[in-house]
Amino acid sequence: MTSEPGADPATGTPLSVRGVSRRFGSVQALANVDFTLESGEIHALVGENGAGKSTLAKIVAGSIRSDSGSMSLFGQPYRPTSRREGAAAGVAHVRQQLSLVRGLTVAQNLQLGRPGAPAFFNAASARAEVERWSDEFSLSVPAETLVDDMPLAVRQQAEILIAVAWGARLLILDEPSSALGPLETKALIALCHRLRSEGTPILYISHRLPELAELADRLTVLRAGRVVVEGADVRAADLREVATLMIGDVSLLEVNRPEIEQGTTRLTVTDLSVSSTQEIGCHGLNFEVAGGEILGVVGIAGNGQDSLAKALTGQVKLASGHVLVDGEDISGSARQAIAAGVAHLHEDRSTGLAAAFSVADNATARHVRSGRFTRFGVRLADKIARHAGELVERFQVRPPEPAARASSLSGGNQQKLMAARELEKNPTVLVAHGPTKGLDPEAAKAMRDRCFASAQAGGAVVVISADLDEVSDLAHRVVVLYRGRVTDAFPIEEMTSERLGAAMAGLTETMGDASG
């Protein structure tokens, strides 16, 4: 434990942040943030995706610097210039992407990079130390098991344990529960309480409100880089109001939505479950989407959206349930999904395009192995270039140069290229995952128009997004995902910040059926 001369850890305020701002390019991630962590408290920091929570955590931990403002730690001015310096001052930052070395054991991780560690590694004493701390907190963190072989929840416990063993005086947990199940979350809460009673204050970042009522003492709400609630008493707070504050005003009617006539059901999802080791998966989803209808799937990122997008496009084996497109079951077969006319705008352009391939190869990739544009199994480059040229013209990809590399295009044009590939024919079902994410207004409008056009042509459209504006601009109806389940479903006209906030933060009873 390092303690600076003159500092009294018992009396100084553990952390005080005053007027901290930070900008990334055009994004003001934090604007004049004031924040105080008192001793002996668990302070929850909540906010939507992109609110600036992680940025604040990183500034406190020392891994990035603020543009302006000041901090003090246990009564002493605190200006960390690196994460190592922050750690030496007693700030431990446990990130969502855990940073244990996966090919090593917990005991080895304990020694690796430890402040003031001796040059030689004493395996026996490291093991004993892990066991001692593990017992102390009534955990069962194995000292000699490879991190890779441990479940996520145990890895996280190991990381917290190592932080404490390194002498952390203040702990920051960034979305620690987002990949945990209910029981594991309970264990985490117990561990946090234990740490609090040992005198370690905790800054706990989350957007899952229900667990905070049990866990935290006070809470601070960030929205778009600003503090909207500072240090409210959690027990006295109305969590529904907090949820609403997190989201802010949801504005409807910003876009003039075209009139679209709704047809019969084209997409039917019954009892859909996906289990995933990587993320939360989906559990028992039921919904239908009619031709001409746009369904918005909202939720904070990491609540099962990826699994849902993959399930709807036949890219994962389902643990249970069915995905029917015009009555045909396409579950678990991407090939069948494509044959049935399912189009997929990937969330991430780096997974949705072959960056090093030409525009022409990307634009026509959906025809691969279909026998189109080939003779004797050989691809006909001229035909492909000509066809791609037409597509690129139609979808206004700039520059309209079939031979250019996809990676040479701007983000908006890459998105248009992906649309050209997927929407060449009017889709029966369009799964658009964050279709306007990161695009400039003009490109975003083009993508919205593509979604409307697919619906107008009779397709069922599912827009999956963590961006509420994107959904409110597009959708006729909304379902809310929380921990892989649908917590609410309503027509867009009934969307209010209160209702949405509650459902997104998990304050609504899980609904069995959300078909409209």
Place this chain on the structure above:
Amino acid sequence: MPVADTFIGGDVGDAPPEPLEDEGRRLTTSLSTSCLAVLIAIVLGGLIMLMSGENPLTAYTAMVDGAFGSKFALGETLSRAAPLAIVGYGTAVALRAGLITIGAQGQVVAGAIGALVTAQFFESAPSAVAIPAAALGGALFGMAWVLIPALLRAHFSVNEILSTLLFTEFAALLIEYLLNNPLKPPTAITPQSDPYPDNGILGLVIDGTRFHVGVFVAVAIGLLFVWWVRSDRGFSYDLYGENPNLAQSLGISGNRVIVNSLLISGATAGLVGWIQAAGLLQRVYVEIASDIGFFGLVVAFLGGATPGGVLVAALLFGALQSGGLAMQSSEGIPASLSDIIQALLLLGFSIRYAPQIIRLTRGVMANFTLIGKRRK
């Protein structure tokens, strides 16, 4: 937390979208970097010659002369380039699909054994049957030698670099055993097989040279490879190599790509084993594969896994090898200088790949620590 400072760039999950990576997954090289590597190797090689008291000009002239200067020299160069090119093309198929197989050496050995055993089985058949049968036997043994690594990679994500390397080791042990025991003629003192059956021998095509039928096989495989890179199936494999997630979302089966492309690489290496046994050595020795498997890989990398690139790279290495030997006999300059140039080539080109190689090494190391453990 631990090793905090080795992680640069912060949280993966909430970082803003990255620009599309262009070179990240590319395992193949561009023409200009390859040329640069060659140039650097020649210059550095020249410096080393100077330092060891040789005249680089004399040496290089002797090498060029020994590689291309006569009918014999040309035959020698082509006969050395042919197996490198064949292994190179097969490896290139896997490389383009994003798989780094370094097991060609073992597959050549397996192919030689396969060809010999098949040829012995067809000992009294007409050559028109025995020769193709032995070729097939070699190819099948080469494929068999990569089958387990391929299945492990497809179904359990076991790193193919490590597993194919291990199988090379197995092949070395196996051939040592076979040539000391079941395949060894009673009269032999050193480990070796019976002479390759006469009816299966690939004759030398041009007398007075070592130009053999393997050169035609290399041309045929080269043409097949040209077809492959232009074919729709080849495109789907390339797509998988470039972006596996996208390929799978377009209905391409990743497991099939992995297994098939590795089998193709195994088959070509197996064919080389057949050529070595039936054409050049006409017997199977422990050293049957020479270093062909390893240099074949280099040829695939250096040639950027493209048809022309692999061809040029194979000719370059064939010329360096034949020229090096000629230089030794004509000028008395040690042929090991040619080995040095080949090694420099390898180095020059691996520096270009330093980031990828480091990443791969990490992958391999992760496998090492996990040996004997389940890996998801």
